[in-house]
Amino acid sequence: MHSQGGDNSRSRGRFLLFPSRYVRFGNPQISICKELDGRERGFSDEGMRYITSELARELSSCAPEIDLVEVIFASDAMFYIVLDNEADLTNVRSRLPGVIANCVAGYCLEKNFDRPDWRNWRERETPACVPIRRGPVFGMISGTRTPISMPSVSACTTSGILVKDTKEQHFLTVAAHCIGRGDPTAYFSLSTGQMQPIGRAVAQVPFTDVALVDLKRTDFHQQLFLNTGHALPVRRLLGENPNDQLDWNHMVRFRSPAANDLDGVIVAKSARPKINPFNIDEPFQCVVYHWAFTGQVEDAGDDDMAPRPAVGTSGAAVVNNxxxxxxxxxxxxxxxxxxxxxxxxxxxxxxxxxxxxASGDVLDTWAKVPASLR
Structure with missing residues (x-):
């Protein structure tokens, strides 16, 4: 499904789900990943990592002057390849693969996506200046490197999930960009309005917005914010079972008190290639994302009832039924x-x-964050 919807037509709503106005198709005579076929169903996370790696290798050969930003595969069985804004699509498109995994491939620029400001500078951070083999980068939180120095203020973010490492150490996930400069302390908002410290952010998963909070003397248990009349426990993470795959039109819920029971439908998946020169085992990495559509936001303005995640949903877990x-x-x-x-x-x-x-509770967590990044 495609829509011509340009920026000046968004107030009139969308005709179809995926936009095509800014998409330029590649050369149909150039095909890669022929052994795969995405025309019937989506790819697993590992499949997306493989395709992205193969495309990055192909582009480094046929068009080394352009930078690959993201590879999006949508439920319309089409690849949307996001390139750096400096790419000249008119001149380079004849050299770009037009068929990937037996599906049509189109190319667009990063400027066609309205990303939050905090994401732009966070993406430029280096992972770590120490050799690491796997796991998180300890002692580096994105939010501690703001573009300019400014006082920190309290801003709300939803905690994600409680995880444990191979040493049975427990950490609470939060949005890394919400960690304040100089004070990586996370707080729990009490009913009295006071904020109780629950731990400090001590690590960050490389190339993601996930910070890990080391909890201190706090007990938790996992539960969902669902209107089902009973608490449904979170059973596991996607990927703990090697056969896990998230199919198209899969319903998910944003697990946050701030999300107002917001549901979404999985309609696309993407992978962002990253080079980590300090990872000895795996210098080239692909970070995978799921894309959920929550409903049309055209003409909604700032209405609180618009089908979008509310302020404070950053870092929230997204779960299925x-x-x-x-x-x-x-x-x-x-x-x-x-x-x-x-x-x-x-x-x-x-x-x-x-x-x-790991077993744990979901908190409405507060972190000190610069005002310009809220």
Whole structure:
């Protein structure tokens, strides 16, 4: 499904789900990943990592002057390849693969996506200046490196899930960009309005917006915010079972008190290639995201009832009705041709980093964050 919807037509609503106005198709005579076929169903997270790696290798050969930003595979069986804004699509498109895994491939620029400001500078951070083999980067939190120095203020973010590493150490996941400069302390908002410290952010999963809070003397248990009359436990993370795959039209819920029982439908998946020169075992990495559509936001303005994640949903767990955490909410695209999509970091990224689900409660967590990044 495609829509011509340009920026100046968004107030009139969308005709179809996926925009095509800014998409330029590649050369249909150039095909890669022929052994795969995405025309019947989507790919697993590992499948997306493989395709992205193969495309990055192909582009480095046929068009080394362009930078690959993201590979999106949508439920319309089409690849949307996002390139750096400096790419000249008119001149380069004849050299680009037009068929990937037996599906049509189109190319667009990063500027066609309305990303949050905090995501732009966070993406430029280096993973760590120490050699690491796997797992998180300890002692580096994105929010401690703001573009300019400014006082910190309290801003709300939803805690994600409680995870444990191979040493049975427990950590609470939160949005890394909400960790304040100089004071990586997370607080629980009490009913009295006071904020109780629950721990400090001590690590970050590389190339993600996930910070890990080391909890101090706090007991938790996992439960879902569902209006079902009973608490449905979170059973595991997507990816803990090697056969896990999130199919198209899969219903998910944003697990946050701030999300107002918001549901979404999985309609796309993407992978962002990253180079980690300090990872000895795996220098080239692909970070996988799920894309959920929560409904049209055209003409909604700032209405609180608009079908979008509310302020404070950053870092929230996104789960299905079987209690599987499919990922952590990363950001929402609020305007432009891709408006209405929520981008969710796949839980398999936590599994790859060496974490599993642990028993724990979901808190409405506060962190000190610069005002310009809220």
């Amino acid at each position: 079987k209690g599987i955490c499919v990922g952590l909410f990363d950001h929402f695209i609020s305007q432009g041709p891709w408006a209405g999509f929520s981008v969710i970091l796949s839980a398999s990224e936590l599994v790859k980093a060496g974490y599993r689900l």
